[in-house]
Amino acid sequence: MKVEKQQPIGVFDSGIGGLTVAHAIKKLLPNESMIYFGDTAHLPYGEKSEAAIQAYSVRIADVLVKKGCKVIVIACNSASSAAYDLLKEYVRKDIHIINVIDPMVSLVLDKFPGAQVGLIGTKRTVQSGVYHQKIEEAGKGTTVHSLAAPLLVPMIEEGFFNNQISHEIIAQYLSDPSLQNIEALILGCTHYPLIKKEIGDYYKGRLAILDSSEVVAQALQRHLQQEGLLNDTGADPYYHFLVSDYTESFEASARLFFRETVHLDRHALWE
Numbered sequence: 001m002k003v004e005k006q007q008p009i010g011v012f013d014s015g016i017g018g019l020t021v022a023h024a025i026k027k028l029l030p031n032e033s034m035i036y037f038g039d040t041a042h043l044p045y046g047e048k049s050e051a052a053i054q055a056y057s058v059r060i061a062d063v064l065v066k067k068g069c070k071v072i073v074i075a076c077n078s079a080s081s082a083a084y085d086l087l088k089e090y091v092r093k094d095i096h097i098i099n100v101i102d103p104m105v106s107l108v109l110d111k112f113p114g115a116q117v118g119l120i121g122t123k124r125t126v127q128s129g130v131y132h133q134k135i136e137e138a139g140k141g142t143t144v145h146s147l148a149a150p151l152l153v154p155m156i157e158e159g160f161f162n163n164q165i166s167h168e169i170i171a172q173y174l175s176d177p178s179l180q181n182i183e184a185l186i187l188g189c190t191h192y193p194l195i196k197k198e199i200g201d202y203y204k205g206r207l208a209i210l211d212s213s214e215v216v217a218q219a220l221q222r223h224l225q226q227e228g229l230l231n232d233t234g235a236d237p238y239y240h241f242l243v244s245d246y247t248e249s250f251e252a253s254a255r256l257f258f259r260e261t262v263h264l265d266r267h268a269l270w271e
Helices: 019-028 050-066 077-091 101-111 123-128 130-136 152-157 164-174 192-203 212-226 248-258
Strands: 009-013 034-038 071-074 096-099 116-121 143-148 184-188 208-211 239-243 264-266
Touching: 009 019, 009 050, 019 034, 019 212, 019 248, 034 050, 050 071, 050 077, 071 077, 071 212, 077 096, 077 101, 077 123, 096 101, 096 212, 101 130, 101 184, 101 208, 101 212, 116 123, 123 130, 123 143, 130 143, 152 164, 152 192, 164 192, 184 192, 184 212, 192 208, 208 212, 248 264
Parallel strands: 009 034, 009 071, 034 239, 071 096, 116 143, 116 184, 184 208, 239 264
Antiparallel strands: none
16 A cells, blocks of 8 residues: 555544644644544553453554554553554554654663663553563663552543642652652653643752653654655645544543644544
């Protein structure tokens, strides 16, 4: 299947969090069209089994392929760890798949060799051990200290950030002994860029906060450049947002995450 420059970029997540990645892509690549799929009927993925996440991911990939996407970005750490290899096999060589983990691993290995690096994420991401495996097995002496932070996603989804409640929850997690003496902190969930400033305020500039949304957008840009797929056709870009279940509160939250008006269309994975 021949891929054309003007085809859209496909992005998916279990819900709202991946919109931070979509926004970073839009900012870096303003000429690119985008189709975003939020699997709101099954969020959060961080509490789901690997088999369930794989089933959802294949269904979503099928939707994005049929809508003509030229590349698919898995904008979710849980889906990246559970379903990336399966999706690569599913789409074969037709469409390139980018996950949120590998670009971050490359950044850490390049910028922090031999360092003590922290990671906060969902239970699924932390339990998978994927960051430990990829970073520590690279042999550059970098050590990863992980902490599951299950309250952060529902806190953010409910709009509790930049207030006293979020300050206390964030401080409770970041003060954990496992995260002491680190030189950088990986935000291992695409929701977390919304609390990046609060996390930075906690550390008072003492360490680097590594935001996966920016890193993934840059990895996508490199891929499109290498393959000659940057959209330079002059056509106006469009943005289409799909959800597997619709609520007005989710649409309001989506506007906040994407930082502009978002209109959501319902597209059930199973009818």
